[in-house]
Every structure is written in structure tokens, then in C-alpha cells.
Amino acid sequence: MRLITHNMLSSNIKGVTNGFPLRIQVEKVVEKEVDFNPDFLRNMFAKIEWKALTEASKTLGYADLPEETEPLMLESEEFLRKLHHALLELHLEEGALVCPETGRKFPVNKGIPNMLLHEDEV
Numbered sequence: 496m497r498l499i500t501h502n503m504l505s506s507n508i509k510g511v512t513n514g515f516p517l518r519i520q521v522e523k524v525v526e527k528e529v530d531f532n533p534d535f536l537r538n539m540f541a542k543i544e545w546k547a548l549t550e551a552s553k554t555l556g557y558a559d560l561p562e563e564t565e566p567l568m569l570e571s572e573e574f575l576r577k578l579h580h581a582l583l584e585l586h587l588e589e590g591a592l593v594c595p596e597t598g599r600k601f602p603v604n605k606g607i608p609n610m611l612l613h614e615d616e617v
Contacts, residue, residue, distance in 0.1 A: 496586060496587045496603055496606050496607065496608050497582065497583055497584075497585070497586055498548060498551050498552060498555070498581055498582050498583075498585055498587075499539070499543075499582040499583060500608070501516070501517065501519065501547075501551050501587070501592070502516070502543055502544055502547055502548055502551070502582075503542075504517055504592065504608065504610065505517065506594035506595070506596065506597070506599065506601075507610075507612065508594060508596075508597055508599060508612060508616045509616055509617060511594060511596045511597060512596070513595055513596045514594055514595065514596060515544070515547070515595070516544065516546075516547035516550065516551065516595070517592040517593060517594065517595065517601070518554075518592070518593040518595060519551055519554045519555070519587060519590060519591075519592060519593075520590045520591040520592075520593060520600070521554060521555060521556075521587065521590045522588075522589040522590040522591075523587075523588040523589035523590065524555045524556060524585060524586065524587060524588060525586045525588045525606075526580075526584050526585060526586070527584055527586055528584060529579070529583045529584050531575075531576065531579055532579075533572070533575045536569075536575050536578050536579055536582070537569050537575075539582070540564075540569060540578070543582070545563075545564055548560065548581060548582070549561075549562060552581040552585065555585050555587065557580065557581055557585055559577050559580075559581075560577055560578070560581055561574075586606050587603050587606065588603075588605065588606050589603060589604060589605075590602075590603045591603060592608055592610075599616070
């Protein structure tokens, strides 16, 4: 699971009001090379919850993203390459996503998060 996916997932358990961001429990991380596309990154930037991304990337062992951002950074290829690596090349291959409110674990197997709810959670 890429961090771009993680940044858009939340816990939809009945009654949960604070289901984002999901915490990550890491068992295995892999890096997969992806073609660099600065225009895609510039367009996605506004949709990204930055604090959630920086925390998630640190959890996966990547601490090169700045804590704060500003629009001028989108003109820097160095910044865009770091963003590209964090969003698209780091993959949580095995582990879990944890609801911040309930502690419910959603397993991630072979890079695929299983966000299906139990019958009593719907």
C-alpha cells in the first residue's frame, strides 16, 4: 500500500468521529521505483494531509520530508522527488492500519489493506 492511499483512508466504524489518520504498524516495507511525474505531484499536493503523510513516512523509515510546507516548494525538484518517493515508492507490504479512536486493526497483506468492517461495526 502506497502512502498516497494511506493518506486518503479513514476508519468508517459506526460511531467513530476521529478515524483519520490511521496509525501504521509495520511488518514489511518495500520500495518500488515509479516514474517521476512532477505535474502529478503538484496537482496532488493540495489534496494531501501533510502532517499525516510526514508521520506515516517516518513510521516506514523515511524522515526526509519537511515538517512544514509552502507553495513555493512545488518549484523545487529536490522537494518534489522527496514527495514522490514518500507518496509513490514506499509500500507497506505487510502490517496493519489502526483506527486512532477504537484501536481496531485493519490488516495489510501483500500491499492490500483490508478495510472491511465486521457486522457489528456497520
